[in-house]
Amino acid sequence: MNRFAELLDRLAYEPGRNNKLRLMTAYFxxxxxxxxxxxxxxxxxxxxxxxxxxxxxxxxIATRADPVLFALSYDYVGDxxxxxxxxxxxxxxxxxxxxxxxxxGSGTEKAKxxxxxxxxxxxxxxxxxxxxxxxxxxxxxxxxxRWLDQLDxxxxxxxxxxxxxxxRIGVSARLAKTAVAALGxxxxxxxxxxxxGLAPPYPDLFAWLEGRGDRPVNRAPAPFRPVMLAHAIEDAxxxxxxxxxxxxxWKWDGIRVQAVSxxxxxxxxxxxxxxxxxxxxxxxxxxxxxxxxxxxxxxGRLNDSRESVGAFRQQAFAIDGELLVVRDGRxxxxxxxxxxxxxxxxxxxxxxxxxxxxxxxxxxxxxxxxLRELPFEDRRRRLVDFIAALxxxxxxxxPQVSFATWSDLAAIRADPAxxxxxxxxxxxxxxxxxxxxxxxxxxxxxxxxxxxxxxxxDAVLMYAQRGHGRRSSYYSDYTFGVWTAGEEGxxxxxxxxxxxxxxxxxxxxxxxFVRRNTTESFGPVRHVLHEPDQGLVLEIAFEGLQRSAxxxxxxxxxxxxxxxxxxxxxxxxxDRLETLERMLASEATRSNGR
Amino acid sequence: xxxxxILMPDAAGLYCKPGGFHIDxxxxxxRAIVTHGHSDHARPGHGAxxxxxxxxxxxxxxxxxxxxxxAQAISYGQEIRLGDxxxxxxxxxxxxxxxxxxxxxxxxxxxxxxxxxxxxDPTCTPFEIVPCDVFITEATFGLPVFSHGDAAxxxxxLLASVVLxxxxxxxxxxxxxxxxxxxxxxxREAGYDAPIYLHGAMEKVTQYYQSRGIxxxxxxxxxxxxxxxxxxxxxxxxxxxxxxxWTRRFPDPVRAFASGWMRVRARARQRxxxxxxxxxxxADWNGLTRTIxxxxxxxIWVTHGQEDxxxxxxxxxxxxxxxxxxxxxxxxxxxxxxxxFSGGEDGS
Ligand SMILES: [Zn+2]
Numbered sequence: 001m002n003r004f005a006e007l008l009d010r011l012a013y014e015p016g017r018n019n020k021l022r023l024m025t026a027y028f029x030x031x032x033x034x035x036x037x038x039x040x041x042x043x044x045x046x047x048x049x050x051x052x053x054x055x056x057x058x059x060x061i062a063t064r065a066d067p068v069l070f071a072l073s074y075d076y077v078g079d080x081x082x083x084x085x086x087x088x089x090x091x092x093x094x095x096x097x098x099x100x101x102x103x104x105g106s107g108t109e110k111a112k113x114x115x116x117x118x119x120x121x122x123x124x125x126x127x128x129x130x131x132x133x134x135x136x137x138x139x140x141x142x143x144x145x146r147w148l149d150q151l152d153x154x155x156x157x158x159x160x161x162x163x164x165x166x167x168r169i170g171v172s173a174r175l176a177k178t179a180v181a182a183l184g185x186x187x188x189x190x191x192x193x194x195x196x197g198l199a200p201p202y203p204d205l206f207a208w209l210e211g212r213g214d215r216p217v218n219r220a221p222a223p224f225r226p227v228m229l230a231h232a233i234e235d236a237x238x239x240x241x242x243x244x245x246x247x248x249x250w251k252w253d254g255i256r257v258q259a260v261s262x263x264x265x266x267x268x269x270x271x272x273x274x275x276x277x278x279x280x281x282x283x284x285x286x287x288x289x290x291x292x293x294x295x296x297x298x299x300g301r302l303n304d305s306r307e308s309v310g311a312f313r314q315q316a317f318a319i320d321g322e323l324l325v326v327r328d329g330r331x332x333x334x335x336x337x338x339x340x341x342x343x344x345x346x347x348x349x350x351x352x353x354x355x356x357x358x359x360x361x362x363x364x365x366x367x368x369x370x371l372r373e374l375p376f377e378d379r380r381r382r383l384v385d386f387i388a389a390l391x392x393x394x395x396x397x398x399p400q401v402s403f404a405t406w407s408d409l410a411a412i413r414a415d416p417a418x419x420x421x422x423x424x425x426x427x428x429x430x431x432x433x434x435x436x437x438x439x440x441x442x443x444x445x446x447x448x449x450x451x452x453x454x455x456x457x458d459a460v461l462m463y464a465q466r467g468h469g470r471r472s473s474y475y476s477d478y479t480f481g482v483w484t485a486g487e488e489g490x491x492x493x494x495x496x497x498x499x500x501x502x503x504x505x506x507x508x509x510x511x512x513f514v515r516r517n518t519t520e521s522f523g524p525v526r527h528v529l530h531e532p533d534q535g536l537v538l539e540i541a542f543e544g545l546q547r548s549a550x551x552x553x554x555x556x557x558x559x560x561x562x563x564x565x566x567x568x569x570x571x572x573x574x575d576r577l578e579t580l581e582r583m584l585a586s587e588a589t590r591s592n593g594r
Numbered sequence: 595x596x597x598x599x600i601l602m603p604d605a606a607g608l609y610c611k612p613g614g615f616h617i618d619x620x621x622x623x624x625r626a627i628v629t630h631g632h633s634d635h636a637r638p639g640h641g642a643x644x645x646x647x648x649x650x651x652x653x654x655x656x657x658x659x660x661x662x663x664x665a666q667a668i669s670y671g672q673e674i675r676l677g678d679x680x681x682x683x684x685x686x687x688x689x690x691x692x693x694x695x696x697x698x699x700x701x702x703x704x705x706x707x708x709x710x711x712x713x714x715d716p717t718c719t720p721f722e723i724v725p726c727d728v729f730i731t732e733a734t735f736g737l738p739v740f741s742h743g744d745a746a747x748x749x750x751x752l753l754a755s756v757v758l759x760x761x762x763x764x765x766x767x768x769x770x771x772x773x774x775x776x777x778x779x780x781x782r783e784a785g786y787d788a789p790i791y792l793h794g795a796m797e798k799v800t801q802y803y804q805s806r807g808i809x810x811x812x813x814x815x816x817x818x819x820x821x822x823x824x825x826x827x828x829x830x831x832x833x834x835x836x837x838x839x840w841t842r843r844f845p846d847p848v849r850a851f852a853s854g855w856m857r858v859r860a861r862a863r864q865r866x867x868x869x870x871x872x873x874x875x876x877a878d879w880n881g882l883t884r885t886i887x888x889x890x891x892x893x894i895w896v897t898h899g900q901e902d903x904x905x906x907x908x909x910x911x912x913x914x915x916x917x918x919x920x921x922x923x924x925x926x927x928x929x930x931x932x933x934x935f936s937g938g939e940d941g942s
Pocket of ligand 1: 630635
């Protein structure tokens with residue numbers, strides 16, 4: 001734990017990306033398995049245990065410290081975990097350097113006699129992670145106290161950050177993967193491709209990177225593949241881009257999904273539907289499954305010319321697409337689709353009223369072939385054939401929009417109905433480079449999204465406050481923020497408050513979310529969990545933007561309201577302050593031009 | 595005799611009426627006793643100054659030969675009488691020549707700690723407990739969050755970073771008097787024997803330490819070095835210089851800072867420090883409380899620093915305690931080179 005704590009400590013202070021990489025790569029090189037694997041999991045947000053609440057940490061320190069001294073210290077330090085880490089009474093003798101005679105019973109005495117310092121047992125990162133996985137809630141306080149007794153200041157700080165789930169050291173999952181890839185002179189992309197098949201503490205990954213083992217193969221019959229995302233295009237970008245290099249499709253207003261099918265070791269077909277973050281949502285959409293699997297069409301003998309066995313192809317594939325509700329041949333708006341999301345029970349009536357449909361964007365795997373390294377145009381050709389062969393009314397192809405120049409495309413985007421699309425369900429257009437491989441994450445310059453309504457952003461819920469009158473028992477006033485680069489790396493900066501735009505049913509759900517995810521309360525204000533991988537994304541619509549010295553972010557929104565709740569979207573994918581600043585700049589040019 | 599009839603703060607500092615002298619006065623007085631050479635404690639312009647030989651030398655280096663009307667040197671353990679008052683100096687372990695002052699009058703002994711630390715330090719005489727009736731303690735790090743730990747481990751952190759980033763220079767911010775020499779000595783104790791480079795403002799005082807027989811190894815001025823040659827080296831500089839254009843002469847410098855404040859992240863971050871080193875010349879919370887207990891004093895006066903917490907702690911131990919309002923003393927960072935050692939300055 002101490003070596004990991006030192007790494008976190010150093011990373012928290014190091015501003016340079018390359019230096020952060022060096023620190024992490026050095027750690028991965030020097031630290032044995034399985035500790036380094038759990039460290040990688042911690043850095044990539046892949047550890048799963050229930051986080052401790054700050055109240056628990058306060059209760060713990062109350063058993064060890066004078067309340068007045070704690071209050072003065074907390075006031076000075078300003079961070080709860082850090083205060084507790086620093087003032088936790090030392091159980092082992094670090095004071096052996098004092099020239100004063102030892103105080104009886106402090107431990108110093110013995111250490112001075114024997115010359116032994118810091119030989120107390122302290123937990124390894126592996127001890128901590130594996131214990132937390134299985135530990136009951138009731139046992140957590142005593143276990144935490146034991147560990148705090150065994151660690152030094154930095155170790156205690158890292159432990160508390162880890163168990164409260166608030167590491168904030170300015171390292172993204174991508175950066176950690178880049179650092180580990182460097183062990184084998186590979187890049188993050190190589191690690192991303194195999195990542196979903198891996199699990200902490202990743203012994204096979206390290207073995208492969210260090211040349212001691214083969215490239216790990218994902219043995220799951222229907223694995224998730226990390227999705228490729230688009231950048232929002234700005235006016236200035238068009239000047240640098242050649243329209244001939246790109247294809248365009250509508251950007252559909254549904255939820256991004258991945259439909260994957262494959263056979264397990266016994267030849268049984270397994271079909272799964274994943275959200276964009278890799279969450280398995282198969283059970284929510286049983287009505288789509290029959291369209292994705294054709295049971296019994298092939299028998300075991302797959303080894304002869306697999307490619308030619310069309311039916312087999314339909315048993316092993318990965319489609320990237322959009323989940324939509326389609327009624328009477330028309331795609332319904334996102335609000336209609338929402339009736340199908342996050343339901344506990346999927347009733348026959350629900351499935352009949354809101355029939356789901358998959359609109360295919362891309363083909364990532366076909367039979368045994370991983371297509372992700374192919375250019376988009378090649379993948380698209382295979383997708384067209386695949387969907388035609390599948391011939392199922394619930395699964396269709398996302399149509400391409402033909403255009404010759406950017407101004408053609410601007411006109412089409414402005415009026416999708418004219419172009420024959422279901423205008424209600426079109427959010428804008430997507431631009432894809434013809435030669436782009438399918439790269440996990442948000443690579444620069446390959447995919448662009450060009451939204452129709454510029455006054456919509458995705459923000460993250462940060463604080464909630466009780467409402468007034470009829471709503472006084474609910475948390476109905478929301479402060480939301482967007483990402484910006486801070487001293488400690490990425491952080492959220494509040495950009496506005498919204499009080500309306502949601503239904504009563506949605507209010508109940510947000511209220512429940514707020515109560516379950518409060519990290520701290522200050523009077524009527526609750527701090528709501530808002531980490532890159534945990535929190536609630538709110539799509540905010542607004543009428544305009546202006547500069548504001550009163551707001552920390554420097555911008556103020558006019559009439560912000562909640563357009564929709566993005567339960568499906570991880571906070572790390574919310575918008576950035578730069579996006580608002582660009583909107584502000586283009587708004588200024590537009591109004592000056594009038 | 596009540597202790598407050600022996601020592602009491604006035605506008606210039608802590609005043610001893612029966613002895614007719616001030617201790618560490620912040621403005622010119624007739625007779626001054628000076629605990630140590632830091633510029634907030636040792637100021638120029640007094641009529642007469644009584645201090646250890648090292649403190650007097652340091653004042654001379656800083657202010658020139660005419661730093662006071664007259665100067666008298668006193669060694670640790672030597673007694674001097676001023677009127678009915680007996681004065682004795684004891685090692686404070688803070689910097690070279692630093693002293694606690696025991697003031698005895700009418701059967702009451704008050705010890706003025708000055709700045710002190712109980713941690714070991716190869717560059718000065720170790721701190722000594724002086725039994726007394728009233729102990730006047732500093733409280734720079736008077737909160738339980740301050741635990742300085744083992745300075746050798748912090749030094750190891752610095753040396754490990756030098757190995758990890760051989761193409762970068764390591765720039766260690768450290769107060770010119772005491773801290774800089776201690777960091778050098780710690781690096782030498784850890785086996786680091788490469789040349790260590792110095793900012794111009796540190797050369798004189800460091801040479802003085804060497805002249806007093808403190809082994810600091812191969813030291814060189816940073817001035818005039820080629821940028822590329824500073825890769826993989828360690829340079830010590832006053833804290834104010836490490837955030838200055840002066841640092842442009844170093845290749846991609848790692849900014850380190852040796853101070854007790856580095857224990858608190860927000861404080862380190864505020865200063866743009868990348869490599870905080872918790873190395874302090876003041877006692878930490880455990881050192882303060884352990885020392886207070888060991889003096890056997892029944893009454894504790896707490897000055898410059900976090901008085902509230904330490905007063906609360908004393909009272910919880912059943913000791914009479916009160917904050918003593920003394921102004922004009924800096925904290926460990928604030929000891930910034932308000933009055934730098936002149937000469938050898940290499941501009942900014
Ligand atoms: Zn001092």
